[in-house]
Amino acid sequence: MKLKELAxxxxxxxTTVSRALNGYPExxxxxxxxxxxxxxxxxxxxxxxxxxxxxxxxxxIGLVIPADSSQRFGPHxxxxxxxxxxxxxxxxxxxxxxxxxxxxxxxxxKRLISSKRVDAIIVSGPVLVDERxxxxxxxxxxxVLHGRTNIDRPHAWLDIDNQGAFYQAASxxxxxxxxxxxxxxxxxxxxxxxxxELGYRQALNERGVEIDxxxxxxxxxxxxxxxxxxxxxxxxxxxxxxxxxxxMMTALGVSRAIRNKGYQLGKQISLIxxxxxxxxxxxxxxxxxxxxxxxxxxxxxxxIAEMLVRVLDGEPVDAIHELWxxxxxxxxxSGPPVGR
Amino acid sequence: MKLKELAxxxxxxxTTVSRALNGYPExxxxxxxxxxxxxxxxxxxxxxxxxxxxxxxxxxIGLVIPADSSQRFGPHxxxxxxxxxxxxxxxxxxxxxxxxxxxxxxxxxKRLISSKRVDAIIVSGPVLVDERxxxxxxxxxxxVLHGRTNIDRPHAWLDIDNQGAFYQAASxxxxxxxxxxxxxxxxxxxxxxxxxELGYRQALNERGVEIDxxxxxxxxxxxxxxxxxxxxxxxxxxxxxxxxxxxMMTALGVSRAIRNKGYQLGKQISLIxxxxxxxxxxxxxxxxxxxxxxxxxxxxxxxIAEMLVRVLDGEPVDAIHELWxxxxxxxxxSGPPVGR
DNA sequence: TCTTTTATCCAAAGCGCTTTGGATTGGTTA
DNA sequence: TAACCAATCCAAAGCGCTTTGGATAAAAGA
Numbered sequence: 142m143k144l145k146e147l148a149x150x151x152x153x154x155x156t157t158v159s160r161a162l163n164g165y166p167e168x169x170x171x172x173x174x175x176x177x178x179x180x181x182x183x184x185x186x187x188x189x190x191x192x193x194x195x196x197x198x199x200x201x202i203g204l205v206i207p208a209d210s211s212q213r214f215g216p217h218x219x220x221x222x223x224x225x226x227x228x229x230x231x232x233x234x235x236x237x238x239x240x241x242x243x244x245x246x247x248x249x250x251k252r253l254i255s256s257k258r259v260d261a262i263i264v265s266g267p268v269l270v271d272e273r274x275x276x277x278x279x280x281x282x283x284x285v286l287h288g289r290t291n292i293d294r295p296h297a298w299l300d301i302d303n304q305g306a307f308y309q310a311a312s313x314x315x316x317x318x319x320x321x322x323x324x325x326x327x328x329x330x331x332x333x334x335x336x337x338e339l340g341y342r343q344a345l346n347e348r349g350v351e352i353d354x355x356x357x358x359x360x361x362x363x364x365x366x367x368x369x370x371x372x373x374x375x376x377x378x379x380x381x382x383x384x385x386x387x388x389m390m391t392a393l394g395v396s397r398a399i400r401n402k403g404y405q406l407g408k409q410i411s412l413i414x415x416x417x418x419x420x421x422x423x424x425x426x427x428x429x430x431x432x433x434x435x436x437x438x439x440x441x442x443x444x445i446a447e448m449l450v451r452v453l454d455g456e457p458v459d460a461i462h463e464l465w466x467x468x469x470x471x472x473x474x475s476g477p478p479v480g481r
Numbered sequence: 482m483k484l485k486e487l488a489x490x491x492x493x494x495x496t497t498v499s500r501a502l503n504g505y506p507e508x509x510x511x512x513x514x515x516x517x518x519x520x521x522x523x524x525x526x527x528x529x530x531x532x533x534x535x536x537x538x539x540x541x542i543g544l545v546i547p548a549d550s551s552q553r554f555g556p557h558x559x560x561x562x563x564x565x566x567x568x569x570x571x572x573x574x575x576x577x578x579x580x581x582x583x584x585x586x587x588x589x590x591k592r593l594i595s596s597k598r599v600d601a602i603i604v605s606g607p608v609l610v611d612e613r614x615x616x617x618x619x620x621x622x623x624x625v626l627h628g629r630t631n632i633d634r635p636h637a638w639l640d641i642d643n644q645g646a647f648y649q650a651a652s653x654x655x656x657x658x659x660x661x662x663x664x665x666x667x668x669x670x671x672x673x674x675x676x677x678e679l680g681y682r683q684a685l686n687e688r689g690v691e692i693d694x695x696x697x698x699x700x701x702x703x704x705x706x707x708x709x710x711x712x713x714x715x716x717x718x719x720x721x722x723x724x725x726x727x728x729m730m731t732a733l734g735v736s737r738a739i740r741n742k743g744y745q746l747g748k749q750i751s752l753i754x755x756x757x758x759x760x761x762x763x764x765x766x767x768x769x770x771x772x773x774x775x776x777x778x779x780x781x782x783x784x785i786a787e788m789l790v791r792v793l794d795g796e797p798v799d800a801i802h803e804l805w806x807x808x809x810x811x812x813x814x815s816g817p818p819v820g821r
Numbered sequence: 822t823c824t825t826t827t828a829t830c831c832a833a834a835g836c837g838c839t840t841t842g843g844a845t846t847g848g849t850t851a
Numbered sequence: 852t853a854a855c856c857a858a859t860c861c862a863a864a865g866c867g868c869t870t871t872g873g874a875t876a877a878a879a880g881a
């Protein structure tokens with residue numbers, strides 16, 4: 142069933158039918174009713190391609206994802222997608238996942254833009270100086286950045302206060318009396334990772350605590366890395382008495398290594414984790430419950446979707462950016478250092 | 482830059498340029514070269530919407546995902562997407578995630594079909610009698626099913642042997658001498674969940690072991706559920722001496738509850754988990770290492786993408802289906818029951 | 822030398838929709 | 852009563868591409 146046929150059945154012009162369906166004012170309410178009913182009855186629904194071709198709009202937003210079996214497509218991405226879906230479904234906006242081909246990320250973005258399949262793009266996991274962002278700015282293509290990058294041109298972004306998170310976490314541990322604090326975070330180069338390290342360093346510097354480079358780890362977020370690196374850390378002299386983990390996955394491995402060594406969490410070794418709030422992994426239900434810096438990935442994504450809609454509605458991007466504070470939630474996994 | 486302009490610049494017709502670009506034979510090789518170079522130089526790339534409108538093909542496949550903040554969009558889905566991306570990127574096939582609107586899944590599928598935005602659909606998480614599948618068959622729309630459903634019409638599917646998995650797991654535990662075995666699996670109604678229970682029952686029946694309905698749990702896959710349900714199970718009389726968990730997330734909670742009770746995994750209580758092989762959660766690195774029934778979600782997805790391409794190439798669907806065996810990997814979390 | 826092929830190329834007709842720029846009608850205003 | 856207006860509706864022109872059905876010229880066959 143196509144527009145023309147529907148119009149014929151109704152003895153109306155395509156124009157009128159189209160307008161009725163799309164809610165334009167210049168059509169009689171009675172007519173609109175009739176059209177809507179007929180559309181429903183015949184199961185008519187506009188061919189999206191034709192529609193987009195005519196309108197120059199798409200109704201989909203783009204997301205570039207790693208295609209290799211890297212660690213980068215993990216639970217974080219899943220939560221992120223779920224959050225986007227939650228909001229975008231309201232406006233019937235779909236999203237297009239474009240896998241990275243030949244490890245050439247930038248050209249996937251270019252292809253996405255020039256093929257006119259999406260109205261806007263969401264960029265995540267920015268590095269300090271992000272080529273993708275400058276490219277999108279140059280191309281004048283609408284996007285929202287999840288995270289931040291050092292580019293001095295106005296663009297829409299949402300980030301959480303990663304520096305503050307690790308600053309709070311480290312400060313809390315210092316307050317408790319810890320002087321040997323390690324951090325196991327994400328890969329170096331990513332802004333969030335660098336910001337977190339900054340916060341960590343800032344806290345230690347403020348107290349005049351020397352920074353041991355062996356205590357700063359950057360790697361993938363995984364149980365295994367958490368486990369291995371903690372084993373390594375626990376073999377250092379002096380040992381760290383506290384660890385800050387960048388993700389829940391990492392923390393699982395860290396806890397395991399700590400227990401394995403016969404230590405108790407929150408006693409001989411303290412652990413603070415950044416918690417992106419996975420529905421299937423609840424920090425307060427752990428034993429001992431986990432002290433965390435908490436910020437829901439899903440909510441952030443939902444908000445980003447919201448911002449994206451505003452960008453598409455033509456709102457100036459320099460007004461669209463948010464920095465979310467991160468909350469430190471003290472639970473049982475952090476306590477004063479205990480002699481051994 | 483559009484086709485017309487490019488053609489003018491080259492003093493060729495749009496026809497020829499289009500044909501050159503799309504690799505049709507009726508164009509001189511020299512001309513084709515010239516066209517390709519020009520396209521590259523001017524950064525020309527066909528408007529996908531126009532292209533699809535003209536061809537009636539799309540270059541994207543659809544995937545319907547839950548939009549609410551349910552548990553259903555979790556790490557499993559993420560792995561699945563990653564696996565699809567891995568294969569589909571080769572053919573430059575994007576995918577379109579359509580969130581479920583108003584909890585009306587079937588109409589999202591209908592919308593996806595009628596709006597002509599995707600060439601095919603991937604259906605996952607089938608229930609025993611799946612309305613979506615029969616609808617897609619009725620509509621004669623190409624799809625591949627991840628899992629199985631009781632429908633007697635030919636269609637493409639890939640499933641793992643869930644029944645065999647739990648049968649093997651239960652049998653192994655029975656061999657070790659366990660007589661009180663619990664299972665904590667996914668939600669009732671889903672085929673995979675029912676199949677697993679079948680396997681579990683089959684194993685117990687074969688040995689004449691009575692089935693305690695309190696020992697069969699169906700719920701979301703999450704750490705928390707694992708923890709809570711295990712606590713409940715451990716308060717039963719008699720206690721189960723072994724537990725089969727449906728996912729790694731569940732198993733994390735189960736282990737925690739077991740340790741919490743002062744029991745050792747593989748000693749007082751055994752645990753076997755189904756492992757979908759998450760890159761960030763490695764069964765063999767756990768302490769104690771985890772006995773699992775193992776089947777990579779990501780590989781399955783990659784294979785499904787492969788099958789999808791075959792479906793789109795017109796291969797008859799009744800030849801396209803695979804049942805993957807599941808491997809039991811015995812590690813340390815399962816052992817003979819120990820008196821307490 | 823003249824007719825056939827063969828290799829290239831092109832004009833124009835869609836694909837199914839939105840939107841511009843009128844028509845038409847019945848009711849208002851002067 | 853004539854001129855004007857608002858409310859409805861429509862014909863037709865795109866949107867940018869692919870593809871059909873020739874045209875044209877060069878090569879081959881008679």
